[in-house]
Amino acid sequence: MLGKHPDLSAAQVYLFAFTLGCATGVDFVASSMMGVAGTHIRGGIHASPEDFLWSLTSYAAAATVANLVLRRIAQDISYRGFTLLGLFIATVGAALCAVCNTPIELSLARAVQGLGAGGLFTASRIIIQLAAAREERRPLFLGFNTGGMGLAALAPWITAMLVEDASWRMIFVVQAGMSVAAMLLVLLSYPRRVAASLPPWEVDVGGMDWVTVILLGTGALVLLHGLGDLRFYELASSPSVAITPIVGLLLVASAFVHQHRHPDPWLNPKLLFGRRYLVGLGFYTLYYFLNGLWGYVVSTTLQSGLGFTFQTAGKVLTITGLIGFTGLCVFTYAGARLTGQRRYIALGYCMFAGAAWMLSQRMMPGASMAVLLPALTLQSLTTPFILALVAGLTYAEFSVEDFAHAYQFKNIVRQIATAAGTGVASLWLQYGEAMARTQLVARITPFDLPDGFDAATLAHWSALIDQQAQLIAVSNLFALLAIACVGVALIAVAQRALR
Template structure:
């Protein structure tokens, strides 16, 4: 801790209240990205209906945001050298405000996809920028208050997003979702202007940056690769590989473009993402655990709302409330870990504990997938999963970046968040593909068990429709149950790897 009464040795002019406001602003800035992604996922069906988009057309609005966010994480470090991370945060929030406003007035799928790309370009790099600012503004022993505010602002807003989304959609309009996002981005800009230390002020104005001197080959390759890969993964929701094998080619093309980025960066004299810094044993181990978590989280975030509404018949607002309650519990758990986590010894065991908790939550849900299951029955498992974040994410972060300098940390964290976008999309795509096959298989087996002797007297079209809906519901619950059971075994396997590995200690 800094000497005297100053909480931050690099910014002794900041009072305790100003430090806490600064920390909360870092979280709110990050929350702009989290909320934009969460609200779109929760209200996707309603937004799609509002612009009369097919599922395939609507997918572009999701992948355009993720691809633009990937590019934002790439250019972040280079822009911040000229305009500072404070300046980058203001620029990103301004672009995100414009993007959200454009989304609110869209009427077609194409318009929404373009507007979401603008929003992603602004909001997609804010998480990385805020996290790097913590490294720049405070010494290691001074960061706990910054992380506390960062978690409360970022995770708290993300937790509130499902409930707020449900209320806005049902009581107002899907357009209000984007209006709220625009207001949130603008409010975060004001907080940044009022709370970020002046030593983070810009050295150049945004219009003075040498745009022509940027490595546009990397920008184009990464942008195209991310868009193709993410859209290819998303396409798995709508096509079966057996009948449309060409669908698998698209993600492979995306991976090839991303590989070309690394080849180009390896040969570049001043790379934006330095491969030599990204292939260390400790970092690769941490990145592996990161990737697994975001993959599992993308899978979980796709399956759980689907299960609550389609499988178990809960209303949109009830599902939103459940997700918000569990999210707030997870936020509280992360804050408790931030306060006391440094006292934990034997970190590998706690990483394993996190995956065992994830696996236990999945197993509990797999055993409770039956019509009529109440929220009280499901809530313990959903709560247990929300409490895995400190062990799987926060602890891995502390170990992965322990030996990085501030400059190297920026490279590493940029790449980590690029991987985050891809891993999350991969988890969503795999979950969707599994449910397609799982539901089709279960439906076939259920229908095969119905014989003419099972038909009641007076069997008519209404009865047939009722039975069909019941079979569809049962098929979905069976597919979800099987997926969660498989996920539980996978988490146990990852926990064993966490205990055995030696890179993160």
């Protein structure tokens, strides 16, 4: 039972919590499916990698704007109303994506989808703060994780099935259907606000701080696109590519300077400078950075480096995702009994280091999924320790109103950190593969060439060298990642802010 909503039965409380998770899952699934099926979607609209990147960054930039305006709009139409509005816009965006034929059409449709879905995670999490006292939130988190993390875990397998058996357009049809289903669940289960809520068309749009919207929205788009663009260029030959993310970062910084001077800021910088929050935000940022890096490298390596089919890769990612989801559910109930939380955060990073080191030693042609699965499973089990535990400690001292500011900013940082992780992984693989390929080619002498050497043999050797170079680069990256995670574990033990 919830003290603020005594009219809700236990079953209604769980349905409410599950719906919170489903609303969040609309955002998670949209991002996951796009990442998993990106190659197939790009082929369907005949987009170059650079053009297709806009469909990824437009969604993330629009999501940043959605998180920015969330609290102000929710003041007028309630967080329930904001969720319904966001789901409706996400449905329209997904439907538009399903009928796109060109890269620019998909980029614009994805921006619409991101504007609707991008703020749903933050809205759901704030609703939990508003609806229940601290000691009443555990059942809400269980349902929330079931809807959000459960759907996200299933997304890779569903995506592979849809692409293989139907069409890439069906991915967006399914996303639209999920948004509609989530809207129906919200109408059925969300409690209404006691104070009267305005309809969306009566919100004072003209009175909004559009300077902040323009600065932060443009800055996020430029920054995220610049970070994503790193995967297509080498800094040594195209140093100007580094200018784009720097310009984006300056625009984002100017938005916060403007907010600092604003008499009634949408994101209050003064509330975001507490030591506990900044340390927690640092661990958050690191997690999402690692998550972006890990997701990009693992999915790329499974298919192009180790030769697994798209369907097999999707199935494995879903299996490990479900294992991680199960671990998170167990943590939801057992986590409150843990003492010495810093040590458990460190344990999470040691587990991450172990998973990365295991993979670094198993990057070889012909490696079976049975050899890789233990490492992938271990990494999926780190989420409770390096995300959920940090979340519980970071916001311990925030009031409900201040929590909204803090969580808005956290999810803006989430978009940037994930893109940065992907960009760094891409850059590393570029340089790592180039260096490994040069060393491998240098070892081949005329005496190594077989009799009857022809163009077909040359092509075969070239493919083998490319595969070996990629696996060497990935192995080196995971080895460095393991060392870095051990260092972070030591920092987690030493720090005093989160305890």
